[in-house]
Amino acid sequence: MSTLRTEEMTLNMGPQHPSTHGVLRFVVRADGEVMREAVPDVGYLHRSIEKIAEKVGYHGFMPYTDRVDYVCAMFTNQGWGMACEKLAGIEVPKRGEYCRVIAAEFNRIASHLLSVGTMAMDIGAMTPFTHAIREREMINDLIEELCGARLTFNYMRIGGVAFDLPPGWREKALAYLDHFDPILEEYNALISYNKIYIERLANVGVITLEEAINYNLVGPNLRACGFKWDARRDIPYSVYPDFEFEVPIGNGQWGQLGDAMDRYMVRIREMAESSKILRQALKQLPAGSVLAKVARNFKPPAGECQIRVESARGDMGWYVVSDGTAYPWRVHVRTGSFAAMGITQKLSRGLMIADLVTLIASLDVIAPEIDR
Amino acid sequence: MEALAIYQRLTEQFGGRVLETVTQKLDSFCVIDPAAIVEVGRFMHDDPALAMDCLSNQSGVDYKDRIEVVCHLFSYQHRHGAVLKIKLPRDNPRVPTLEGVWKSANWMEREIFDLLGVTFEGHSDMRRILLPEDWEGYPLRKDFVEAAEYHGISTVRESPIIRLDPKHK
Numbered sequence: 362m363s364t365l366r367t368e369e370m371t372l373n374m375g376p377q378h379p380s381t382h383g384v385l386r387f388v389v390r391a392d393g394e395v396m397r398e399a400v401p402d403v404g405y406l407h408r409s410i411e412k413i414a415e416k417v418g419y420h421g422f423m424p425y426t427d428r429v430d431y432v433c434a435m436f437t438n439q440g441w442g443m444a445c446e447k448l449a450g451i452e453v454p455k456r457g458e459y460c461r462v463i464a465a466e467f468n469r470i471a472s473h474l475l476s477v478g479t480m481a482m483d484i485g486a487m488t489p490f491t492h493a494i495r496e497r498e499m500i501n502d503l504i505e506e507l508c509g510a511r512l513t514f515n516y517m518r519i520g521g522v523a524f525d526l527p528p529g530w531r532e533k534a535l536a537y538l539d540h541f542d543p544i545l546e547e548y549n550a551l552i553s554y555n556k557i558y559i560e561r562l563a564n565v566g567v568i569t570l571e572e573a574i575n576y577n578l579v580g581p582n583l584r585a586c587g588f589k590w591d592a593r594r595d596i597p598y599s600v601y602p603d604f605e606f607e608v609p610i611g612n613g614q615w616g617q618l619g620d621a622m623d624r625y626m627v628r629i630r631e632m633a634e635s636s637k638i639l640r641q642a643l644k645q646l647p648a649g650s651v652l653a654k655v656a657r658n659f660k661p662p663a664g665e666c667q668i669r670v671e672s673a674r675g676d677m678g679w680y681v682v683s684d685g686t687a688y689p690w691r692v693h694v695r696t697g698s699f700a701a702m703g704i705t706q707k708l709s710r711g712l713m714i715a716d717l718v719t720l721i722a723s724l725d726v727i728a729p730e731i732d733r
Numbered sequence: 734m735e736a737l738a739i740y741q742r743l744t745e746q747f748g749g750r751v752l753e754t755v756t757q758k759l760d761s762f763c764v765i766d767p768a769a770i771v772e773v774g775r776f777m778h779d780d781p782a783l784a785m786d787c788l789s790n791q792s793g794v795d796y797k798d799r800i801e802v803v804c805h806l807f808s809y810q811h812r813h814g815a816v817l818k819i820k821l822p823r824d825n826p827r828v829p830t831l832e833g834v835w836k837s838a839n840w841m842e843r844e845i846f847d848l849l850g851v852t853f854e855g856h857s858d859m860r861r862i863l864l865p866e867d868w869e870g871y872p873l874r875k876d877f878v879e880a881a882e883y884h885g886i887s888t889v890r891e892s893p894i895i896r897l898d899p900k901h902k
Binding site: 403404407409411412447448572574575576577588590595596664665666667669676678680682690691693695699700702703704732733 | 757758759760786787788789790792794795803805809812816835836837839840841844848861862863864865872873
């Protein structure tokens with residue numbers, strides 16, 4: 362043992378790391394346990410989905426949209442459907458819109474359950490993950506009964522949804538919600554108010570509102586900064602104006618406004634709101650058809666549009682350019698995870714290495730959604 | 734403010750540097766002189782009547798005779814949006830970066846550079862983001878032809894079904 366070496370270390374975290382939520386890599390420059398900077402390196406899951414869209418046509422692209430974000434594929438389905446409908450001026454039947462909202466809100470709960478569950482696991486608490494996954498499995502069962510798939514749903518179509526609710530499904534869905542509402546309490550008692558958990562999350566990765574908007578953070582990450590903004594409420598689409606729900610925001614109750622704990626709690630509260638929307642939607646469900654008449658050889662008139670959908674990871678923007686043929690000229694998806702990853706390099710400065718894991722988990726990034 | 738009123742205000746402010754305003758049924762847009770984009774962006778960000786605090790989306794489109802960079806701006810304060818376009822030549826397209834105005838431009842411009850080959854001048858970190866650093870060509874250009882192999886890995890695969898079927902020789 363000669364002299365103590367104190368130079369800066371360069372470490373590689375990922376691409377195969379249990380807490381990176383998919384395949385992504387960080388190049389960490391660290392001084393002991395404190396990071397100077399973590400530079401994200403993404404692209405391991407790039408499947409050129411936007412290029413595929415130019416080759417397969419409008420209807421054919423729907424199953425591919427599932428792969429943009431496989432944790433909440435209903436929203437990518439919906440985004441693509443809405444963009445095409447806007448281009449061609451198609452109106453979705455009311456029941457179709459309700460089916461979309463029902464499927465999407467169940468998916469939001471499932472996605473948030475996975476997010477909060479893996480977050481606890483990343484931090485070192487294994488048990489809450491199994492509780493969250495148990496509930497998510499039941500939602501998967503419901504959705505499987507609805508559309509035949511548990512993950513890559515391909516449920517929606519341009520002009521509506523593929524299948525109406527199966528007989529008896531509504532009662533099952535309502536029974537599940539009755540079961541689910543107390544589960545949130547259980548989950549809070551199990552992990553949310555755990556002292557160790559709070560101390561790991563509070564004051565970590567604090568994002569100011571100004572920063573969040575400048576970096577284009579969206580969804581729960583933006584709301585955790587104390588900003589009441591939800592595309593479902595503020596730029597309403599589909600049938601969301603029919604429902605009453607709150608938009609939960611961060612309040613800095615456990616540490617500072619916009620820290621990891623705020624982001625976590627916003628997701629927990631959003632699940633309760635989704636449950637509220639679901640109850641209203643299942644109750645008010647109108648009769649009628651679920652799919653508008655859309656030509657099989659779908660050719661929207663030349664033009665371009667952008668639509669925004671509030672996915673589980675926030676405001677997702679679909680920009681579609683049509684040249685009047687059966688194939689889109691250009692499709693671009695701007696996803697919440699892509700923006701959230703962009704801010705990690707800045708936030709990582711001065712954090713502990715262990716807190717980088719907390720940071721990624723609290724931003725709820727999903728690697729395929731970054732890379733597309 | 735309506736999108737058209739926003740473009741009107743830009744034209745008043747910048748005159749000839751707003752090249753044209755295109756009104757159409759869906760999203761209308763205005764085309765900005767590439768050299769003036771940072772100035773226009775800064776104005777839209779700072780002007781209290783516009784207050785475009787968020788660059789919500791930035792993407793590129795190859796139109797075979799030109800490349801367009803499309804910026805979707807949004808104001809959380811006023812809840813209005815605008816679309817700016819920049820037309821660039823396909824041969825060595827270069828445009829100043831918007832990173833200084835909106836930080837979110839950093840990654841979105843890297844993506845446009847990666848997939849369409851537009852260089853953003855003054856960008857702090859202009860390298861490929863999704864594709865490997867030694868990748869050749871820009872896949873979202875319409876004339877992109879994928880190389881037959883990448884580091885000895887074939888990018889094409891014969892379909893075993895077609896091979897077995899005697900109808901396909």
